[in-house]
Amino acid sequence: MTLLDAPHNTPLRIVDLAGGESVRRRLMAMGFHKDDLVELDGQAILRGPVLVRSCRSDTTVALGRGVAQKVLVEPVHEPS
């Protein structure tokens, strides 16, 4: 699923970064790579951007919907 369909406030693993080279490069420069754990923190109104937090480095990035739908994720079930 893409970040747009993913559940909020639960750890997600990045399965793939789709999209063009420049978007992928920017995402990677900002510390988002395949296999990283992220969490959705919030969303703006009117099909606005989503807030994505990288669990490892605790940085938060706002991704526009166009970008967010290029980030493919899967939910991770935390070992309890």
Next chain:
Amino acid sequence: MSRPEVPAVIFIGQPNGGKSTLFNSIAGPKAETSNFPGTSIKHTHSRVNIEGRLLDVIDLPGTYSLCTTDPAEQIVLSHLFAERPDLVVNVVDASTLSRGLELTLELVELGYPMVVALNMMDVAERKGVQIDTAAVERLLGVPVVATIAAHGRGVKELLDRAFAALEKGQNARARRFSDDVEEQVAEVEKSLPAGFPIVSNPRFTAVKLIETAGHACGDFLGEVAPGLKAAVDRVRRTIEERRGAPAYEVISAERHHQAMKLAEETSRVLHGQRLTWDKRVDAVLMHPVLGYVILAAVFLAFFFIIFKVGSPLESLLLGPFNKLKAVLAVRLGDGLVFYLAEGLIQGVGGGVAIVLPYFLPLLFLMAALEDLGYLARAGFLLDAFMHRIGLHGKSVSPFILGFGCNVPAIVATRILESHRDRILTSVLIPFIPCSARTTIILALVAFYLGPLWAMGFYAANILIVAVIGWIISLFLKEPSPGLILEIPSLKAPRIVSILRKTWMQVYAFVKFAWPILIGGSLVLSLLSYFRADRWINDVLAPLVVKGLGLPHELGVTLVFGFLRKELSLIMMLQALGVDYQNLMTVISREQLVVFTVFISFFIPCLSTCAILWKEIGRKWALVSTGLSITVALALSWLVRLVL
């Protein structure tokens, strides 16, 4: 090894890492700061004297990596690669250690003598992250100092270690990537022809050749070193085949994992001590409903403060200029000298009366909002609206700046990484009513027709900007790359840093725009001395009188107003030969609105045209000018028909 010349020390770090704060606490009070607006957004060279030793310290704009496609960040690369610094001070945000280390590792690969400042240790501690600084130092192989720049903590030690590193001039040694990647890097290294411009060391040069977008020097590489180009292409293919991902991604991931491992080995997260207040505040600030209420309140307060501060200050400042003019009128009579002196005084006066009262508070508040971290949040909240006009949230802050003055707003579009977004934002900014035009709207519309009219005028203006944006974006085939914007953690703004930012912007503005303001003012004075204004009015009469239904005398004011927009109101009163209180005896309410509409949308000012030309090129500057003429004519004519 001590060098005879002054050593150059570069400050580099990711955005929002407190780099400038650290730079200030070292260079701030002792520095002769100068700003080079042509070369970067903020790029400061300062010569400082620390305990009797001279240093040239350079504060580079924040960058996420050394492999960037972002125009603002590329400044960093050209500086770092072209001018070999004697020391690199890498400022890392300790509270986001893992990501910060990715740039650090890249700098270690670069291999210049360096010192790492693990900054914002207090924020890291509040987040419940404990970092073993000594362990980071041991693993990285370069000196690492924990600092809290905002409180000046660790700065002394950082300087001591920096001087020690300068003395020794030792180079850091890069960590190795996985063997299969390292093998390929060596392959490119071997293919570097003699005399190839090596950046720092062959390995770094090879890595950058592999991972940089396209080819590092474009087609040039193919012509100069066809063998090397072939080797790079081959290596990229090999890596991609083996790893199933493009070479740039593989190398970036290698560093990413090195950084994560390093962070894991050197820091531990204490049980769940999250920054709860911070999260809670953010939940409100970016709330789908409350967030917008707060946003609206912030901006209303913002404009209220600017105009509350601005308008009394303006009259205070203009007073002496008007007196001076009156004195000169008596002394110099009515000759050419007087006209020139008048033009000069009005040019300088206009500059002072715009910059100090409105622009200064605006820049100050903008810097405060930026340091607080609110601008990024505003960008997040407004992204959806910006999408409607073919842009995204990052354009929000240049637009806001545009309400103060279009010139720095257009410069600020450099933060946009896509050329298309930059063009569109820059072309739209001239339609945003800057403080000069807001003064006119307030003086004419609010004063004579009432505040509701003025608010309506403003709202309509913003709507028109949106419509123009939407129309232009239909013609730009390339889609916008979309929003990728870091939301930094909220910080209490520091007055020193705000003042410094404000000063640098004002300085750049004065240097660029004042000569143009004064020049334009002189031209207008000459026009009226040679009585050319009458001719121009006659020529423009069909348009002004027949088309727009305005008095014959206003031709020059309308068309040449752009030479001295901030004085359009005074020009209008002079042209009509009345004073402000009696304005309504010579023109009607409808004419007043038509006039204001035309002035608001017509070419904003000469400085704006010049900065557009400089920033986005002649073609787009001309498009912008043509567009504003068309829009101004069409709208004011429409308004005339409707009213």
